Amino acid sequence: MSGHGTRGTAGAVLAVVAVAVTGCSGNSGSPSGSVSKAASAASSAASSLASRGADALASASAEARRKLDEAKGGVNAKDEVTLGSVAIGGDGRATAKVTAKNTAGSAKSFAVQVNFSDKSGNLLDVVVVTVKDVAAGASGEGTARSNRKLNGEVHAVVGTAVRY
Structure with a gap:
């Protein structure tokens, strides 16, 4: 997963949540608890995706350093x-x-x-x-x-x- 792709995926998740919140706001004037929970879950998922993207890049960078270190002299x-x-x-x-x-x-x-x-x-x-x-x-x-x-x-x- 790339950093660029992660931002795109996180943005898509948040856009879906924004649509859900907007779509439900007309029911009683305030968002329902389930919409708030969905927004919270989507936000957590987006953060998790971004974190995994950063973790994958950090892992790839560490592996690259390890391989370069093997080239002694x-x-x-x-x-x-x-x-x-x-x-x-x-x-x-x-x-x-x-x-x-x-x-x-x-x-x-x-x-x-x-x-x-x-x-x-x-x-x-x-x-x-x-x-x-x-x-x-x-x-x-x-x-x-x-x-x-x-x-x-x-x-x-x-x-x-x-x-x-």
């Missing part, structure tokens, strides 16, 4: 990595081609953190792609795939890249 290789265009697959997950050029004198592997964001730059998901055993002077490829469904206009940028 690595050097910054952000300038050696490029990303292709983002595509949304039939399963709703975003993908982007990752290309790592090895400028070292021996075979190296790369750990690349890819940040998926919306058109406003809000972080939606974080993944780490490992491109292993790239020969000296050669390029290796991998695919970054979001952990969950993303929708709308999704962009990908290299957050961190380590050659080890």
